[in-house]
Amino acid sequence: MPFRFTVLASGSSGNASLLERNEFGVLLDAGLSVRQLDARLNLVGTGWTPIRAALLTHTHSDHWNDQSFTALLQRRVTLYCHPEHVPQLAEASAVFQQLQWAGLVRHYATTGRFCLSPGFECAPVKLRHDSGATFGFRFSAAADETHAAADLAYAADLGTWDDRVAQAFSDVDVLALEFNHDVALQRASGRAARLIERVLGNEGHLSNEQAAALLQETLRLSRSARLRHVVQLHLSRECNRPDLAVQAARAATARVGQSIAVHTASAAVPTATIEVGRPLDELAIGPVPLVARNAEG
Ligand SMILES: [Zn+2]
Numbered sequence: 001m002p003f004r005f006t007v008l009a010s011g012s013s014g015n016a017s018l019l020e021r022n023e024f025g026v027l028l029d030a031g032l033s034v035r036q037l038d039a040r041l042n043l044v045g046t047g048w049t050p051i052r053a054a055l056l057t058h059t060h061s062d063h064w065n066d067q068s069f070t071a072l073l074q075r076r077v078t079l080y081c082h083p084e085h086v087p088q089l090a091e092a093s094a095v096f097q098q099l100q101w102a103g104l105v106r107h108y109a110t111t112g113r114f115c116l117s118p119g120f121e122c123a124p125v126k127l128r129h130d131s132g133a134t135f136g137f138r139f140s141a142a143a144d145e146t147h148a149a150a151d152l153a154y155a156a157d158l159g160t161w162d163d164r165v166a167q168a169f170s171d172v173d174v175l176a177l178e179f180n181h182d183v184a185l186q187r188a189s190g191r192a193a194r195l196i197e198r199v200l201g202n203e204g205h206l207s208n209e210q211a212a213a214l215l216q217e218t219l220r221l222s223r224s225a226r227l228r229h230v231v232q233l234h235l236s237r238e239c240n241r242p243d244l245a246v247q248a249a250r251a252a253t254a255r256v257g258q259s260i261a262v263h264t265a266s267a268a269v270p271t272a273t274i275e276v277g278r279p280l281d282e283l284a285i286g287p288v289p290l291v292a293r294n295a296e297g
């Protein structure tokens with residue numbers, strides 16, 4: 001099985017997801033208390049056992065904290081962050097400094113791919129958000145003897161998107177994407193005007209409509225009908241409703257006539273685990289010669 005993906009928690013109260021390929025698990029952000037992280041990893045049945053790395057999207061406090069960094073340090077889990085995250089984390093967190101001293105901090109670059117484990121690669125995708133350097137990721141799992149290659153895109157916090165982002169997220173099997181707010185609910189929220197403008201602005205968060213438009217554009221750009229799952233992330237508790245977010249996503253996917261499941265992540269409970277990567281015998285391409293499999297892998 002190329003990938004298993006579970007959102008442990010998503011929203012402004014804390015973000016963490018688990019992506020596994022074979023025995024190698026990666027935490028995407030670690031913005032939960034250690035008690036919540038432990039509880040949710042136990043709930044999904046893995047505990048900490050598969051976790052070998054953690055990957056930080058940006059430095060807002062709903063995506064990391066000292067408790068989760070301490071858990072990484074105790075278990076000698078490698079933390080991947082961008083070089084621009086380092087000064088801020090080093091100033092804010094003594095535990096981050098301990099991770100550095102322990103040789104557990106590695107850096108990813110703004111562009112290019114890096115290898116998490118053999119056959120498991122990650123390509124950072126720069127996003128606009130008011131946290132300095134902010135990234136989404138495109139993960140690729142190589143084909144193995146039983147399953148086709150698989151790709152998963154993940155973008156939790158972004159204020160807007162452009163062609164580069166849509167291109168980076170096209171032709172994936174799973175798209176996990178922020179559907180933060182409904183614009184009308186945001187405007188009627190009674191929040192301070194400055195906060196509303198921040199959320200709606202290009203450095204804030206994606207509305208349901210913006211996310212649906214990005215989803216639709218990734219489908220338009222895709223050369224194959226691979227997308228099977230859309231996972232909606234970072235819904236605002238005050239300014240969105242799951243039914244509105246789902247409605248927006250379904251309107252986008254309906255136009256392409258593909259069967260695409262829509263999952264809505266929440267702050268309260270983990271999502272069901274999505275198994276990503278089609279078995280080769282389901283691809284209706286007949287037996288794959290061994291030489292071709294080797295070439296793919
Ligand atoms: Zn966030």
Ligand SMILES: [Zn+2]
Binds near residue numbers: 129
């Ligand atoms: Zn953020």
